[in-house]
Amino acid sequence: MKITEVTFVKSVSIKSEEVLFEDTKPEVVFVGRSNVGKSSLMNAIFWTKDLVKTSSMPGKTRLANLFLMNKKYYFTDLPGYWFAKLWQELKKDLDGLISWYLEEKKDRIKCVVILIDSKIWPQETDLDMYKYIHELGLPMVFVLTKIDRLWNNDIKQSILFAESKFFWQKVFAVSSSKNLWVKELFKFLTEKLTAK
DSSP states (O other): OOOOOEEEEEEEOTTOOSOOSSOOOOEEEEEEBTTSSHHHHHHHHHTOSSSSOOOSSTTOOOSEEEEEETTTEEEEEOOOBOOTTSOHHHHHHHHHHHHHHHHHTTTTEEEEEEEEETTTOOOHHHHHHHHHHHHHTOOEEEEEEOGGGSOHHHHHHHHHHHHHHTTTOOEEEOBTTTTBSHHHHHHHHHHHHHOO
16 A cells, blocks of 8 residues: 555544544554654654654653544554553553553554564563453554664564464564564555455
8 A cells, every 4th residue: 555645633632522433444553662662663654754753751652643644544653551650640541541542442443553672572561451452352463663773583583472472463573763674564554454
């Protein structure tokens, strides 16, 4: 699929009063621990530099940010989960936003992209997120980020470990900065979006 247009639509929270759920366009949702590279990966997918705002400060994304591609498909950036330095109440709010969004829009979500830092490897919170999404019955794919920081053998080991940890779900290993395997991931996601 060729990208002809990507636009930022809006940011929403649990407290938003906008009508959010009348739109039935297919959607891909990105989740992961804070500072895992969600915004950078989405920019790489869209072939833009700063459409999706990035930050070196973990916990910067505190809303669900919706982007519309080709006027047909939503790509949504959800807040990072479980950043230890966030205030406890704020952390609870962010995790609540993630679960609220996924549950309310599960009939339109075609894939949940779970991002994991390839140097850190899957954490217990990532496994918790996998179990939660599995319970919702949503399709998912795992993406190991920042693989340009690893040797080839380490990349293979990270993929195998993630596959075994998440019961042999599909795993991609990408680098947003070097644009490695981003096209392959995008192809996979568009197939999910257009599947009947």
